[in-house]
Amino acid sequence: MTEKYTMPDVKGHFGPYGGMFVAETLMPPIQELNAAYQRYLKDPEFIAELDADLQHYVGRPSPLYYAERWSRELGGAQIYLKREDLNHTGSHKINNTVGQALLAKRMGKTRIIAETGAGQHGVATATVAARLGLECVVYMGAVDVARQSLNVYRMKLLGATVVAVESGSKTLKDALNEALRDWVTNVDNTFYIIGTVAGPHPYPAMVRDFQAIIGRETKQQCQDMIGKLPDALVACVGGGSNAIGLFYPFIDDESVRLIGVEAAGDGVASGRHSAPLCAGRPGVLHGNRTYLMADDDGEIIETHSISAGLDYPGVGPEHAWLKDTGRAEYVNITDNEALEGFYALTRMEGIIPALESAHAMAYTMKLAPTMRKDETIVINLSGRGDKDMQTMAKREGIEL
Amino acid sequence: MSRLAATFEQLAKSGRKALIPFITTGDPTPDFTLPLMHEMVKAGVDIIELGVPFSDPMADGPVIQRASERALAHKMSLRKTLAIAAEFRKTDQQTPIVLMGYLNPIEAMGYEGFANAAQRADIDGVLTVDLPPEEGEQCAALLKERGIDTIFLLAPNSTNDRIKKMAAVGSGYLYYVSLKGVTGAGHLDAADVENKLKQIKAITKMPVSVGFGVKDAETAKTIAALGDGVVVGSALISKIENNLDSPEQAKSEIIALLSAMRQAIDK
Numbered sequence: 314m315t316e317k318y319t320m321p322d323v324k325g326h327f328g329p330y331g332g333m334f335v336a337e338t339l340m341p342p343i344q345e346l347n348a349a350y351q352r353y354l355k356d357p358e359f360i361a362e363l364d365a366d367l368q369h370y371v372g373r374p375s376p377l378y379y380a381e382r383w384s385r386e387l388g389g390a391q392i393y394l395k396r397e398d399l400n401h402t403g404s405h406k407i408n409n410t411v412g413q414a415l416l417a418k419r420m421g422k423t424r425i426i427a428e429t430g431a432g433q434h435g436v437a438t439a440t441v442a443a444r445l446g447l448e449c450v451v452y453m454g455a456v457d458v459a460r461q462s463l464n465v466y467r468m469k470l471l472g473a474t475v476v477a478v479e480s481g482s483k484t485l486k487d488a489l490n491e492a493l494r495d496w497v498t499n500v501d502n503t504f505y506i507i508g509t510v511a512g513p514h515p516y517p518a519m520v521r522d523f524q525a526i527i528g529r530e531t532k533q534q535c536q537d538m539i540g541k542l543p544d545a546l547v548a549c550v551g552g553g554s555n556a557i558g559l560f561y562p563f564i565d566d567e568s569v570r571l572i573g574v575e576a577a578g579d580g581v582a583s584g585r586h587s588a589p590l591c592a593g594r595p596g597v598l599h600g601n602r603t604y605l606m607a608d609d610d611g612e613i614i615e616t617h618s619i620s621a622g623l624d625y626p627g628v629g630p631e632h633a634w635l636k637d638t639g640r641a642e643y644v645n646i647t648d649n650e651a652l653e654g655f656y657a658l659t660r661m662e663g664i665i666p667a668l669e670s671a672h673a674m675a676y677t678m679k680l681a682p683t684m685r686k687d688e689t690i691v692i693n694l695s696g697r698g699d700k701d702m703q704t705m706a707k708r709e710g711i712e713l
Numbered sequence: 714m715s716r717l718a719a720t721f722e723q724l725a726k727s728g729r730k731a732l733i734p735f736i737t738t739g740d741p742t743p744d745f746t747l748p749l750m751h752e753m754v755k756a757g758v759d760i761i762e763l764g765v766p767f768s769d770p771m772a773d774g775p776v777i778q779r780a781s782e783r784a785l786a787h788k789m790s791l792r793k794t795l796a797i798a799a800e801f802r803k804t805d806q807q808t809p810i811v812l813m814g815y816l817n818p819i820e821a822m823g824y825e826g827f828a829n830a831a832q833r834a835d836i837d838g839v840l841t842v843d844l845p846p847e848e849g850e851q852c853a854a855l856l857k858e859r860g861i862d863t864i865f866l867l868a869p870n871s872t873n874d875r876i877k878k879m880a881a882v883g884s885g886y887l888y889y890v891s892l893k894g895v896t897g898a899g900h901l902d903a904a905d906v907e908n909k910l911k912q913i914k915a916i917t918k919m920p921v922s923v924g925f926g927v928k929d930a931e932t933a934k935t936i937a938a939l940g941d942g943v944v945v946g947s948a949l950i951s952k953i954e955n956n957l958d959s960p961e962q963a964k965s966e967i968i969a970l971l972s973a974m975r976q977a978i979d980k
Contacts, residue, residue: 494771
């Protein structure tokens, strides 16, 4: 790759992926959003306000932490953790919701809607809506409402209305469907804060740009701490926002391996998984063309993962493009392997990761020993594990 | 001339408006659809919109969502929908059939493969909810080569530029979504529809059908008077949903509603 990376094109395409595949009622608001985004992206006042919020409200920059003990134990590459778990609300999701909420305010929208899987994006959205005094409705699959009840309570505390979605598989994709239906109905006063790098253009590019602070800080911190670029970046991929946030500023740095870790659930061969890049096919869902889990008739297949945040049949279109071009690699980790990653980080470093992030930990346990001691891996520790305490305790047969 | 163009021309000559039912193919069971299509023609409908069930019908309200779920439970698919359409065509060469659904089943088949299959089934038009003209030119061209119309949706917030774009890429008719919302919603405003149709008609001569929120004969009459045709979907599918233990009852209630609409529109 000798030319500078400039994706997407003006129509929101990453090669054959991305685009604006939506019903007509949503075309005008998406175009309005795109115009506003393109304008404020270059507006010094907007950027200054966003930077101030990221520093004082979110708590950025997040540390890059050297996991010395764990690195020694694995016996290969040196491992660094980008501590997005230390952000306000406990994950990288807030980087994006702060940005989109500022846009919503500038566009004069009074009502915020969002979809959520694990609840991290829902909490991050309810948080910024509370701060700005905006009405907030969060759509969440009924299955996820049950397995992430702590986050449901947090959202309600913050003043949001949480709607349990009973249609389809009752998980993240159905929450997205329902949020889109709400948006179609309330398009005049409502701003839809999508939580991942999916949806119609400009969402994949816009969410990426708001999340790219992760990679920009990482680059600077690597320079300060080790005096060079890292050799590999590892991040979990559901929709793919934390991964793209870390990867994006490094795309032109060809020496840096970009590794996305999908959720293999019971194993890719079992068919019960959430790994469209590893085992899916291109198609169109939720406004963009990307890799999907679908059957021969084009119907979307139900996904499975221990982590609600990765339980999604699609993936951001930019990941599809990075896969096809070979710039990024995509691997997968089963539920059981993710649990090993979860326990390893907890016991070796005293950091309890979210089950989503634990997938990236688990892959690093395979990768690090194959690398030299003078090489460096940065993992995006995208969220903290507090929300998963009930799930974990239940697995261990403990009643909380 | 395409079957759709001929139908609208014929209707215009006799000063009538098109009555266009939408049903989800395979709801509640695969064998329900074909006989219903023939019965609907007898009841006086002009065009049939066949819904292709999809797992994630983002623009549909709960009634059509559940219809999709029922059909998918019996493994209904785009391929099987085309087979039913082809079967219908064996005994009815007049009534145009429009496929209405979402893009992913077409993507799975491949645009060219789909266009060929639609031609073999003698389909007249294709309306893909999540394929706006910006993304849909390739598919529309393949269909056009085979004499199949591409029908686009227009919404209350569609701008003049967008109306022009639909008129340029689309053919057959335009489908005006009468309200901001999902199918089956209930706050259709006739005055709003009238104003918007004036705006659309000033831009294109293509026939405009109006749908979303048409529940009874009276609404059908009001809406038909404003455009060239009226589409009714959720109100019909509700009859199926309310009579899941008796498909024959569902069918007779659907036919009764369509007959009443036909009468009201023609009055």
